[in-house]
Amino acid sequence: MRPESEAELAAEIAGAEGPLLIRGGGTRGVGAVAGTVLETGGLAGITLYEPGALTLVARAGTPLAEVEAALAAEGQRLAFEPPDLRGLLGRSGDSTLGGVVAANASGPRRIAAGACRDFLLGVRFVDGRGQVVRNGGRVMKNVTGYDLVKLMAGACGTLGVLSEVSLKVLPRPEVSATLVLHGLDDRAAVAALARGLGSPYEVTGAAHDPGAGDGPRSYLRIEGFARSVAYRMERLRGLFADVAAEVVEGEGPWPGLRDVAPFHGRAGAVWRLSVTPSEAPALAARLGAEALLYDWGGGLVWALLPEGVDARARLGVFRGHATLLRGAGCAAFHPEPAPVAALSAGLRQRFDPRGILNPGLMTS
Numbered sequence: 001m002r003p004e005s006e007a008e009l010a011a012e013i014a015g016a017e018g019p020l021l022i023r024g025g026g027t028r029g030v031g032a033v034a035g036t037v038l039e040t041g042g043l044a045g046i047t048l049y050e051p052g053a054l055t056l057v058a059r060a061g062t063p064l065a066e067v068e069a070a071l072a073a074e075g076q077r078l079a080f081e082p083p084d085l086r087g088l089l090g091r092s093g094d095s096t097l098g099g100v101v102a103a104n105a106s107g108p109r110r111i112a113a114g115a116c117r118d119f120l121l122g123v124r125f126v127d128g129r130g131q132v133v134r135n136g137g138r139v140m141k142n143v144t145g146y147d148l149v150k151l152m153a154g155a156c157g158t159l160g161v162l163s164e165v166s167l168k169v170l171p172r173p174e175v176s177a178t179l180v181l182h183g184l185d186d187r188a189a190v191a192a193l194a195r196g197l198g199s200p201y202e203v204t205g206a207a208h209d210p211g212a213g214d215g216p217r218s219y220l221r222i223e224g225f226a227r228s229v230a231y232r233m234e235r236l237r238g239l240f241a242d243v244a245a246e247v248v249e250g251e252g253p254w255p256g257l258r259d260v261a262p263f264h265g266r267a268g269a270v271w272r273l274s275v276t277p278s279e280a281p282a283l284a285a286r287l288g289a290e291a292l293l294y295d296w297g298g299g300l301v302w303a304l305l306p307e308g309v310d311a312r313a314r315l316g317v318f319r320g321h322a323t324l325l326r327g328a329g330c331a332a333f334h335p336e337p338a339p340v341a342a343l344s345a346g347l348r349q350r351f352d353p354r355g356i357l358n359p360g361l362m363t364s
Contacts, residue, residue, distance in 0.1 A: 002039045003042055006126070013127075019034060019355075019359045020036055022161055023040070024096035024098050027089070027091045027093050028100075038161065040096065040163075042061055043060050043062075055121065056071070060097060060162040062097045078119070080110060080113055080118070081106065082116065083259050089270075101120065102156055108205040108257055111297055111299070112204040120165065121149070122134070122149060123135055123162060126160055127352060129352075129354075156358060159351040174229075175249070177223075177248065178205070181219075183244055184216055186208065189208040189210070190278065193218060194278070194297055199235075199236060205221030207257045207293070208298070209262060210292055217253075219253055268290060268327070269307050269328075271303045271322055273302075273315075273320060273321070275301060277296070277298030280294060283301070283320075305327075308327070310330050311324070
């Protein structure tokens with residue numbers, strides 16, 4: 001099924017006689033569910049863009065590339081830096097704006113700017129009954145229904161199928177520069193990232209690649225006006241005078257870090273860990289992973305493990321959660337604590353009482 005309008009989408013869901021597998025561009029799906037495929041790609045197009053108001057409204061099936069091109073033409077961007085995971089997951093197709101929102105897909109800049117959900121102004125979606133729900137607004141001053149807007153980000157289509165989203169956008173910075181630190185082990189690297197993030201120099205990216213070709217590399221990014229970036233980068237470099245380092249101008253390594261490029265083309269299961277940054281090196285050591293990549297100052301850890309290995313079993317009890325993005329043999333999403341699971345079940349019952357929207361995706 002590929003509806004071309006919100007009314008068609010509502011009719012398809014209302015008339016569904018069994019489970020539905022909700023799909024945008026098919027580029028970032030997590031886990032697998034059985035059901036009739038319902039694609040949102042027919043719901044495409046930017047319906048409102050006001051650069052002066054930093055506001056964009058688009059239908060859920062609009063290709064992300066189309067949105068980014070429209071913003072770039074006006075010197076603006078999606079500040080939460082959505083990753084392109086096609087290379088990591090071995091997918092093809094075009095990522096859609098609705099898919100980005102449904103997955104709350106957020107890249108390295110999340111530590112400074114916030115996640116996708118923090119830029120959502122409003123949503124329109126169809127619930128499991130086939131009813132159209134509108135929540136939030138189209139301008140930044142309208143915050144009606146703020147909590148429900150955020151709830152849809154990260155729900156992965158289990159509470160409703162997005163038909164339209166409204167987003168706050170931001171200007172693109174004049175320049176970007178990255179301080180690259182060489183030779184730090186994981187523990188020292190995470191400490192260095194924390195030091196950079198705790199400085200007054202407005203770091204917008206903090207990542208560590210222990211498997212870089214010529215030795216471990218740690219990255220701290222600064223963005224803004226040219227003179228400001230030059231001043232702040234000089235001061236930031238001074239914090240690490242005892243570490244071999246260099247400054248890279250422009251985007252540098254960030255597209256590859258955002259898209260987890262070091263794992264591309266490598267066999268195995270890909271796990272995504274959300275953890276307390278200071279605990280990340282010790283947890284990573286427990287995994288015995290074939291490859292690691294740290295982002296968000298250590299709060300996000302990507303791990304490549306042999307197919308079939310359960311990262312959760314290796315880690316035991318820890319503060320955080322582990323998601324299986326690529327692989328088999330384990331549930332994709334981390335089991336929820338009983339109180340949270342009860343809340344989640346209640347929400348699903350409210351928005352999808354028939355249990356037809358991506359059933360079991362976040363609970364199996």
